[in-house]
Structures are given as structure tokens and as C-alpha cells.
Amino acid sequence: MTQLSALYQDVILEHNRAPRNFRRMDDADRHAEGRNPLCGDQITVWLKLDDEVISDVSFDGSGCAISKASASLMTAAVKGKTRAEVEALFERFREVVTGQTAEEARGDGLGKLVVFSGIAAFPVRVKCATLSWHALKAALDRGAEQVSTE
Amino acid sequence: MPATAVAATGSPPAGTPRLDVARVRSEFPILATRVHGRPLVYLDNAATTQKPQAVIESLDRYYRAENANIHRGVHYLSQLATEAYEAAREKVARFLNAASSREVVFVRGTTEGINLVAQTFARSVVRPGDEILITGMEHHSNIVPWQLLAEQTGAVLRVAPLTDAGELDFDGFERLLGERTRLVSVVHLSNALGTINPVRRITAAAHARGIPVLVDGAQSAPHLGVDVQALGCDFFVFSGHKLFGPTGIGVLYGREALLERMPPWQGGGDMISSVSFERSTWAGLPAKFEAGTPHIAGAIGLGTAIDWLSAIGLDAVAAHEDELLSYATAAVGRIPGVTLIGTAREKASILSFSLGSVHAHDIGQVLDLEGIAIRAGHHCAQPVMQRFGVAATARASFALYNTAAEVDALVAGLGTVRRVFAQ
Numbered sequence: 001m002t003q004l005s006a007l008y009q010d011v012i013l014e015h016n017r018a019p020r021n022f023r024r025m026d027d028a029d030r031h032a033e034g035r036n037p038l039c040g041d042q043i044t045v046w047l048k049l050d051d052e053v054i055s056d057v058s059f060d061g062s063g064c065a066i067s068k069a070s071a072s073l074m075t076a077a078v079k080g081k082t083r084a085e086v087e088a089l090f091e092r093f094r095e096v097v098t099g100q101t102a103e104e105a106r107g108d109g110l111g112k113l114v115v116f117s118g119i120a121a122f123p124v125r126v127k128c129a130t131l132s133w134h135a136l137k138a139a140l141d142r143g144a145e146q147v148s149t150e
Numbered sequence: 151m152p153a154t155a156v157a158a159t160g161s162p163p164a165g166t167p168r169l170d171v172a173r174v175r176s177e178f179p180i181l182a183t184r185v186h187g188r189p190l191v192y193l194d195n196a197a198t199t200q201k202p203q204a205v206i207e208s209l210d211r212y213y214r215a216e217n218a219n220i221h222r223g224v225h226y227l228s229q230l231a232t233e234a235y236e237a238a239r240e241k242v243a244r245f246l247n248a249a250s251s252r253e254v255v256f257v258r259g260t261t262e263g264i265n266l267v268a269q270t271f272a273r274s275v276v277r278p279g280d281e282i283l284i285t286g287m288e289h290h291s292n293i294v295p296w297q298l299l300a301e302q303t304g305a306v307l308r309v310a311p312l313t314d315a316g317e318l319d320f321d322g323f324e325r326l327l328g329e330r331t332r333l334v335s336v337v338h339l340s341n342a343l344g345t346i347n348p349v350r351r352i353t354a355a356a357h358a359r360g361i362p363v364l365v366d367g368a369q370s371a372p373h374l375g376v377d378v379q380a381l382g383c384d385f386f387v388f389s390g391h392k393l394f395g396p397t398g399i400g401v402l403y404g405r406e407a408l409l410e411r412m413p414p415w416q417g418g419g420d421m422i423s424s425v426s427f428e429r430s431t432w433a434g435l436p437a438k439f440e441a442g443t444p445h446i447a448g449a450i451g452l453g454t455a456i457d458w459l460s461a462i463g464l465d466a467v468a469a470h471e472d473e474l475l476s477y478a479t480a481a482v483g484r485i486p487g488v489t490l491i492g493t494a495r496e497k498a499s500i501l502s503f504s505l506g507s508v509h510a511h512d513i514g515q516v517l518d519l520e521g522i523a524i525r526a527g528h529h530c531a532q533p534v535m536q537r538f539g540v541a542a543t544a545r546a547s548f549a550l551y552n553t554a555a556e557v558d559a560l561v562a563g564l565g566t567v568r569r570v571f572a573q
Contacts, residue, residue, distance in 0.1 A: 003186065004519050008512075008570055017572070039511055040528045040541050062541050064509035065571070128511070 006118035007125070008065065015069035020076050021058040032142075033061075034135030036127055041067050045075075045135040052082045059132055066116075066125050071132035073113055083140055089113075090133050096120065097129045167463060169470040174462065175551045177202040188521030191556045196341050196369055196500055196547035197525050198391045201455075205395060208454035212447045219443055221420055235446050238453030239436070242401050245456045246386060247377040252406055252435040256449050259400035260368040261291040263387030264335070266402055266439065267364055268295040270412040271385075272333055278304030281330045283361075285323065285347070286312040286537055287340040290530040292366045296335065305332070312537055316343040316492040324355055331356075334363045338370035342531040342543070343492030344475075344500030346374070353382035362408065368392055372549070373471060373499045375464035378403055390448060395455035399448030402439070409435050416441040467550045471499050474548050478557045482546075485564055487573045491543050502529075502543040505564060506573035510542035516570055517563040524560075 025031070025046035033044045041063035048056040057079055059071040078086045092109050095101050099120030101108075110117075119129045175181050178200045183190040192200060212234065218227035220235050236251075243251040257263045272282065282296045286309050296307045308331070310323035318336075327334070334356045339346050353363045362384035367376055371388035378386045385408070390399040404412075414421055414432050418441035423431040432438045459467070478501050483490055487506035505513055514526030525545045528535045535541060546560055567573070 002519075004516065004566075004570065007515070013571065038527070040532065040535070041511075042541075062509075064511040066512075068509075122515070125515070 003121065007122055009115040009118065011112065011115040012065060012069040015072040016065035019068055019072035022060060022072065023058045024060045025056065025058045030139040032135045032139035034131045036131055039064070041128065041131060043067060043071050043132050043135055045132055045139055047139055054078050054081055054086065063131065064128050066119070066128035067131045070116060070129045074132050074136065077111060077113055078136065086136070086140065090137060093133065094130060097126050167466045169462065169466045169550060171470065171551065171553055177204070178551055179203060181551060185521040186519050191522040191559045193546040193548065193552065193556065193560060194523045194525050195549035196545065198397070199372065199394050199549050202394055202458055204458045205451050205455050209396060209447050209451045212450050220446055231446055234450045238449040241453040241456045245460065246403050247379050248403055249379065250406060253403055253409065255402040255404065255436040255439040256444050257400050257402050258398055259389040260366060260387045263400055263402035264291055264364065264366065265295045266415050267385050268299045270415050271408060272299055273303060274413055276303045276305040276332050279306065279330060280332045281306045281308050281328065283308045283310060283326050283331050283334045285310045285318050285336050287316065287343055287345060287534055288337055288531070289341055289366065289368070292335055292337060293533070315494050316340070316345050317494045318347055320348065320351065323352070327355060327359055327361065331359070331361050334361055335366070336363065337366040339374060339498055340492070341369050341500065342502060342529040342534040343494065344497040344502065345492055345494035346496040346498055349381045349383065357382065373468065375468065384408055390452035390455065393455055394459060395452035396448040399445045399452050406435065414438050418442045462550065470550055471548050474552055474554065474557065475499060475501065477554055478546065478560070481557055481561050482564065485561065487568065491538050491540065500545060500547045502545045504540055504543055505567060508567060508571045508573055510544045512571065513544040513567050516567045520559070520563045520566065522560055522563050
């Protein structure tokens, strides 16, 4: 696999072209905006909570292929999960994209999100991959707010 | 010298000496770098330029053989360092055609120069409701210092509009020149669009109303050649690192009469005439604005860069870069899906574009994997991005060492971008 195809895996390119759950949610219980001031990327994550469970989640905004595909795959991955499960998944995701896990163990517990393991070789893009996750976490923790990658 | 970038023929005017690009390239050690197994194609010169051997050696020589603090020692090395530092100031004065080296203040860079003018000249003259006039194509460094000033003084920031080509709407600009305008601050060559502003017309219009003009020359100084007296500006600022010199050194040129009237900026050593606990008095120009030990090596390195660039000649540089920009504009412009951002008639050295729905960062990433360095983002000019309805652009910016073959590499790289993102 070339560096190019390790970063821009087909699943990422496909989610960038046709992002899932890409819509504003007017009746959301909570939302939070994530911004990367270095590149101007901006993603808002919207969610509905059924007690501790994320019953619906969506996003909108603008960003690069990595941040958009990451938001798309994130929404698919967290729907139906509890807050604790989502936090554990984010922690795991962050470990993998920042290269803190052994190569052979990168896929463990990530499901489809494993396509982002190539990010570890591109430290500058870690913020792109985690932007929507930070926004999701902010929405879960504090309701409506703006978070920044800086 | 205002250069016509997109010349019909693409060839330099008769009589302009040709640039020996291969020889110029051989003077830049870093250009031999390989990136991801490919030869480096460095097209991010608007962010910073690479350094020729002569500049690198002058920094090395200074620290090996001349290092001492300036303006204070009676000893041999201090005199050597002082002479070298002041000689650099003379070089800058000649480069800008300043009336005197007393008008040349060393600062950290363009940003610091603008902040200095905002906090000394402007802050001492503006009253609540007075206006500072800038244009819609300014870098953040020519926006935010005025916003800080506005918060401190109650002044108002006015912004002259742009045309769809990314040119200054001159009528709109003139309409905003008013009784309350205290300073006009404009970019000479836009870093995000490549537009060359008509600075002589701007200074004439402002001076007709008694309003001084600051020119942000961060991009113009290395590409156009600057004559501050011919431009008629009252302040001119530029950075050494975009002119093949070191980072951390830049220049504020100011008309002597204005600099004399301005209060000091930072207090400290070197900027005083006498100090007592009751009262201190200020040194003359330019020391009044140079508190503390300056970036001595940086100033000397900048002086060397100016010598080096002047020996090549800015006419030859401008002719080469115009030819390259013209070639690149045509070649990149032909790529399906490409939209050029900034299509002014008078342009230099900068090509900003978008490619279909591909985000600029992804363009920059794919190109990097092919060894090509461009800038992707808002170029510290977010209002420009908003004006043209884009979140970010990809920007290739050229210097005298770039070649047509490098433009071809860029075009091939953009082909890869199109393939990966199915554009």
C-alpha cells in the first residue's frame, strides 16, 4: 500500500463523497461545534439522547476529506451506544490515530473506524480525524458549545 | 516595479537580463532535498523563502567571528558587530531608496512593524470615531492590530471593497477616504490573491486629503522592487525571511518627520538618551524604536540577502517570475475543475485556486506525497476567503529559483488529486 492509499483509504474517500447522517438536526437535544482554527474547518455535531443512549446523531459543516469522513463514520459508529461506550471508543480511536498502539493491534475494538489507522503516519492530520469527536464529546459533556482543536 | 504577470507573450521585455536559474538553484542547499523519495518542489515562497549559501554563511561567520552586543562596548568585537549591524541598515535604506538610514527601524517582521505603527503613531493621533482604512484583501497582520487599536481608542476600522477579480475597487476605496480617516494601511502584493495594488494612486488620493499611508510589503519586497519615495508611502514594512533572509528580522521604514513625532514603543536599553527614576529621555532615530538587544545576526543576514538579491537584479527576477506565473496560470487553469481565485490584471508570483469539491488540505496532502510543497488553507486572510466564498484555497507561490519543470510537476500532481478524489 502506498502512503497515499494508506491515508486515503477507499472507505474514507467514499464517506467523503457521500457522508452519512450529514444534516442539521433542528430538534436535537444537544449540539456542539468543532473548529480547527489552523485550517478553518468547522463541523457541528447534533444528537438526541435517550437517557444515556445516543438515539440519533448527525453532523454538518465543512472540512477536508479526513474530517468529513471521520465525522460520517463516527455518526454511524456511535448511534445506539451509551455515553460511556462512546467515551471509551473515542479514547481507543485517539490512541490509534496518534500512533500509541502497536501496528498489529490497531484494529482492535474499532470496527470500521480502523480505516483511520493510517493517520498515525500523518501527525498533522490527527486534528482532522478527531475534530468531530471533540465536538461530540463537548455536546455530551456540556450541551451546546464551541470547541477548538487548539 | 509593477510587473504584468500574465503577459501576452510570456517573454520578458527586450533588454532584461535572463536569470541563470540553474546557477541560482545551486546556491540553495535545501533545494537538493528529497521528499517522500521525490525531488523537493518548493512552491510555498509566499510563506517563507529558502536561504542561499551566502546568507547561511553570513550567519555562521557572525557567530564564529563577530558576535558581541552592539552600541555599548568599546572593545574590538562590539565595534565589529555594531559596524556590521549598521551596515545592514544602510543596505536596507538603499534597497528601499529611503532618504536616510535613520528612517530604517529593525523589527521582528512585518507583523511587528504594523503593530508598532498602530501602537505609536496611530494611538497618539486617533480619537474616538476616527477611522483607519484598510482593504478587503489584507492579511490578518494588517487587520488585527487595527482592531486592537479600535478597542483601545474607540477608532473605527473601515474596509475598502474588492472586485470579483480580486482587485481593489478604487472608487469604493476613495469614497471611504473621509474627514475622520487618520491612516490608510494597504497591502502592496496580496498574499492570498497575488493582486498588486496601485500604491501610487492610493498614496496620491490619501495625501490629497492629508492622510498618511502604510504599505504592507511582506510579499512585494522580494518580487517587485520597492522605491518608497516613488511609491510615496509614509510607512513601509517587510520581513527578512520572505526575502531569502533569516526569520525574526524585518524592517519598518517610516518618513523621518513622522518617526520623530511618534512616541517610543517599547522601553528599555538602547532606546534612551538618559534615564533617572524621575524621568527618561529618548534616543534619536532609529534607536528610539529599537529597545533591547536586537536580532543582530538576523539584520546582518538580511543585509547579505539584499546584497545577494540586488546582485541578481530585481528586473531579472520579476521577468522570470512573471513568465513562470503566466505559464502556471495557463497550465493550472486548463485543468478541469480548477477555479483560479484572484485574477487581477496586475499580479505577481502567487497562484491561488480551488479544484472541484476537493478540500485544499487534501490537495496539499496529495501534492506533499509527490514532494511538492504548497500552502493550503486561509493564508491568514479569512476575510478574503469569505469574499470569494471558499473555506480555503490551495496556493502555489513562486520565487526566482522555481522552474517551468516544477510547474509541470505541480500539474501532474493535481492530476493525481483528480484521480484520487474522482474529480
